[in-house]
Each structure stands twice: as C-alpha cells, then as structure tokens.
Amino acid sequence: MLIKLTRRSDIKESHVTDEEVYLQRRQLLKQFGFLGAGALLASASNQSYASWFSDEKQSQFKTTPLKYKADSQNSSLILTDEAKVISHNNFYEFGAKKEQPAQLSQSFKVNPWQLKVTGECENPITLDYDDLFSMFAIEERIYRLRCVEAWSMVIPWLGFPLAKLIAKAKPTSKAKYVAFETLYDPEQMPGQTNRRLGGGISYPYKEGLRLDEASNPLTLMSVGLYGKTLPPQNGAPIRLVVPWKYGFKSIKSIVGIRFVEHQPATTWNDLAPQEYGFYANVNPNHDHPRWSQASERRITGAGLFAAKRIDTLPFNGYGEQVADMYQKMNLSQFY
Ligand SMILES: Nc1nc2c(c(=O)[nH]1)N[C@H]1C(S)=C(S)[C@@H](COP(=O)(O)O)O[C@H]1N2
C-alpha cells in the first residue's frame, strides 16, 4: 500500500528529532542532577541499553566479546554512542518505529542458525552459527551508515569481507548478481504478519547487489559491533553492511545468499521504485521525491548536542573505492 509510505517516512524523520530531544533532556537532567562531570561523560557510552526499555519484563539478549583485528585506518572518526546504535534502529520485522526493534527482539533466537550460500556457484556452502565467527578472520570496520531518511551514524562493525565467502563459493560465469534474504519466522518477528507493526511491507525482507559490488573490499558481512556479537535489533547473528549505499541495502539476520543471473527483486525497490532504487548509492545530488538528500543528521548521541547536520557526500564518502564500478551508468540509475 503506497499510501502508507507517505506517512511512514514522515513519521520516521520526526521521530529522529523526538529522540534527540529526549536524549538532550536526559543529559540535562544528569548535568543539573547528582552526577559529576566524569560520570556524565561515562554515562553516554557505558550505559546498558536495558535502561532504555520501558518494559522491564523483556529478557535482555546476551552478546559475547569477539576477538578481532582493530581498524587502525579509521580510528580517528567520532563514533556514535553504542547506546544510540542499539536503540535507534530500522528493523521492520520487529516494528517500524525506531525504538521497537530493541524492545521487541530481546528473546530472538540466533543459535542454532543456518546461512545457506546457493545458486550459480560450484561450491554451495552452509554456515552454522559457529562458522559465522570462525570461518574467516574477524576485522573491525569503522563505517558511516547513511539511512535514506537522511540520518547517519558512525559504527565500529566487526565481520569479514563478503568477497572471502564469494571466493569460497566459486560463482559460475552465469552469476551476475547476489540475492540476500532475511529469516522468515513470524512467531519471533511479529512485524512479518502484523501489518501495523511491520509497516505493511511484504516479508521476507530481500536485498541484492551486483556481483562486483558484492565482491568490493568494502562490502562487509557483519557479526558484531562495539567489540561484541550483534544484538538482535542490529541484525544478529549476521547482516550485510554496504557503506556507500543507503542503509536499507544493509539487510539484517540473513539466512540466504544466492548467486543469480538477473537483477533480483528487492524489498523497498518493489514497494516504491521511484523512491528506492536498486542501486541506492548515496547521492546528495539526487533528492528523494519527498525530501532533500543534500545533507544528513549525524547522530553521535554524546553530550548536549546529540546530532548535527552535515553535508552528504557522494557515495557516502567512499567514492575513491567504489566510483569506478559505475563509470558506464547514467545518473538516473544512481538512485
Ligand atoms: N531485514 C531487515 N534489514 C534491514 C532493515 C529492515 O527493516 N529489515 N532496515 C534497513 C535500514 S532502512 C537501515 S537504515 C539499516 C539500519 O541498521 P541499524 O539498525 O543496525 O543501524 O538496516 C537495514 N536492514
């Protein structure tokens, strides 16, 4: 239902503002309350997200620390507070409001898990839960995540390049695209059958990349953030991260990766092709039909100013690494 979409996005953008106001209020309370300056600084990053929930009956999902090689190249980027990264989410399977995924996903079962790599390849692979963390070396990648709704975060992901999994699967010459699919399990993911909760989109959530995009060194299969395994609201146990594309391409809780000959159907593009392209490369010169993409609200979550407006960069600032892949395309295909 396209009519729902208009409201959906309007609500989302205003919701970001609401949360900022909320966060600033909290910080003010602390500052004028009983906490010293040191405690104020510490509170922003060390606070458990359990305290963000209104429903205390929710059992909290357990994350575990991971061993990884640190990202030394991007260590100077100012990170978004962990508390913000795990409480302000888009994961419509658990609700279309920003705070719902964290609230409604805490009993999500991630182990056992199976990720099947199939289709046009010589070497189909099934990864079980433990394989997700042991098949390849885990690296930290500090990336900017730019949502199509014009907000962004800086997140220290952990994971491995999708290129390594592709090399292992050995795609045939017929493979031109890679199709991804999220788990379909309405008993655990209430938004998949409750249309009001799930934003009226059809599930399972699907995404896709061209094979060269999927093989780009920046394209990450993420199994963690901030030094630990992913919480459910961020796509546990494994999700995609494609930093030069709008956030909706970075599909969560993946159970299927398939090599295919033709461009696969993808969730948001199916729903509203004039608003959400298949390529969806971040592009400040191509506005969304209902809002500008020239700038973005960078959410840091720290201090009195929880966010600031900054210019949006072509390819989200990753042009040097990715622009070559699009030389032959015209501008209209960039959205
Ligand atoms: N399965 C699934 N994957 C998804 C989404 C979703 O609703 N369902 N939302 C996308 C959108 S719009 C964004 S911006 C990112 C948000 O990732 P984060 O919550 O970890 O920041 O996840 C993407 N992956």
Ligand SMILES: [Mo]
């Ligand atoms: Mo998004």
